[in-house]
Amino acid sequence: MADIPLDSAQLSVPKRRRFLSEETTAGWLTVLPWLVGFAIFTAFPFLSSLYFSFTDYDVLRPPEWVGLKNYDRLLTDDRLFPLALRNTFVYALMYVPLHIITALGVALLLNQAARAKGIFRTAFYLPSVTPAIATAYLWLWILNPQDGLLNRALEFLHIPAPAWTVDPNWTKPTIVLTALWGLGGAMIMFLAALQGVPRDLYEAAELDGAGRWQRFRAVTFPMISGVTFFVATISTISSLNVFTQGYVMFDKDGGPENSALFIVMYLFKRAFGSGYFQMGYASAIAWILFLIILVVTVLQFKLAKRWVYYEDNR
């Protein structure tokens, strides 16, 4: 009887050892570098910025706790923040649908192309791997109001040429046009999705007398809706974070009448530009933007249930 606990104790040791099995240890060790990296380079700055958003902080002097002052000033007493917010939303509303339509359109054409598919695919993908700064400069030349290629062509055709980069009404379309050029990533995803649509569905639809548009609406679109949803979500997030094109094309500033001042540009200016060094204020901008993106993305997921079709849910 007295031996029993001893035996069970002896038995329990290998059991615990089994719990921390080699497999588990190896698993933890494998993910450890990522976890450490995530903790140091993502989680820590992420949480720090939350803390800084409640402080007055210029990096060189210790942060001073100010509670909700930064948020209050941003939402009630800042002339540029609401403008930057509006500019960003207008840009996203123009960019996201156009991005999906053009990328899908090009993918549909490429999917049907009989010859030189590879060359076209490369040609359309190339701008996506070209640095954004280079493409921004290139488009600055193309869209130059007086000497630009596009306006010269429009003048030749007697079409009124807009002052793309200097007219406040045209600065956002200018950036949309520049950004649309980088449709390569989405195009490749659409192309892959299109190639994955089973042929038999088209054949069945054709037998039922479906025309080209009906086949697209009833077969193609539902079958690629998963990818469309993914592209829509990602491009919404990236368009709300738009920075490079505006920063380069409008010389670090917001362009005429601040019409191309986007949230991230404003954040950058407050943090690093023109001797502002207002890290607390900039952090508050970052957190408001984060919350906006979060809400928009959750909304997109909720709406997705109505139109996104996953084959394995059939």
Added chain:
Amino acid sequence: MRRTDLMNRRASRRDMLKQSAGAAAIAGATAGMGGIPAVALRQASTPPVLNTDVSGDLVEWGFGVAETNPLARSRVEAFQEAYPNVNLQIVESFDEQKLLTAAAAEQLPDVIWLSRFETATWAARGVLQPLTEFIERDNYDTSNFYEAALREATFEDELYGIPGGMDVRMLFVNVDHLTEAGIDPATIDTSNWEQLNEMGAQLVQSEGGNVTRWGFDNKIQAGGIWLWGRANGGSFIDEDGTEATFNDDLVVEALEWGVQGYEAQGGFQAYESLATTFQGDEQFPRGLVSMTIYEQWMMSGPLVTVAPDMNFLVFPVRERGSGPEGQMTSFTGGNAWYITSGAKNPDAAWEFIKFLHTDETWRLGAMAVKAARESENRPYFPSLTGSMTADRLQIEEIYEPLGETYDAAVALLPELLEVSENREIAKSPVAGQLDDIMQNEGVEPALRGQSSAEEALTTADESAQNAIDSF
């Protein structure tokens, strides 16, 4: 031929070094330097005491010493020869983010080459150290520097930087354009601002709805407000830098005039459209602008490279209403040398600064520039150094007459620098913000017709006051 030139240059540099490597040597050097006009000698400053025994690593940020910059390169090479025990490392460029993070990480360089406009910004945040102790220790003579340059390098009554370069603004006029338009350049009176705007309207040219040549660019959209506001007798900030006065009546008046100037020529958007075709700073030499406010380096840079034979004239801006011979004015900026608060080798940093500013070192640099220009078949043009004697030395000793226009402009420079002012707002630790606010909330909305000059400047004034108060 080229080799001989190089050898000659090298030999002359050695001679200079021998003369500048110590205080006693320098005293002799000034006397032994043949060919210096008597006037320059009379105005020479007290030569600084140099201590070539300093040693160790010396880290510098911001000084471009590429071959294309002989003025900087030759002086740095001379320093390295004169101070063999100092291991100088130069990082040619940096921006405010880099300086900010270096300060936060306590990894500051020893010495930095920085815009004087940022003196208060960094001094107030503890990134720079005052030079008072070094100046007193070595009896360093600062009387030789232009007042505006020293004022801009000062924060709370202490000098933080030793000026090492200056720029100054004046009016450049394309004589051929004026003659074509039937305007006699001799009638230009820069104190009569209405006349300037009228001339602008006469000179502007359009084609097919696009402006193809701008008449008069007052540069109010690019910092010109600091010039015209002061020239109108206005002020932007109070004496101790605590109260913004952006909507001073005289500043409002200056901005109203600036806006009218644009409107009379087709509006700011038309100007911006044309400005998208400007290449670098070449709009004036390329004939895209007939009259413009510009810095003096227009002459040594774009003009001599793009249109060396251009028929142009230079006029100083005069205080409004002061008459054709009235009080000249301008605003000036430029860089200075600073020792950081985290300098590990401040003594070597101070020696570096002192050495770069002796008249002999400047002469060496100017000779290197002249040799480089000759090899490029371009004329030599003096660089503005911030030091009165070094400027005069270049003008009187090294500069060779280039013709009436250039000679008159060169002769004007020292005179103009003496009456020039630095931007008043530089005294504030939030100077950068104030500049941005003036531009984006004051000048631009008025230029674009979003609000009147008065409304825009009142809004800008509120924001400026907020920025000052929240530091």
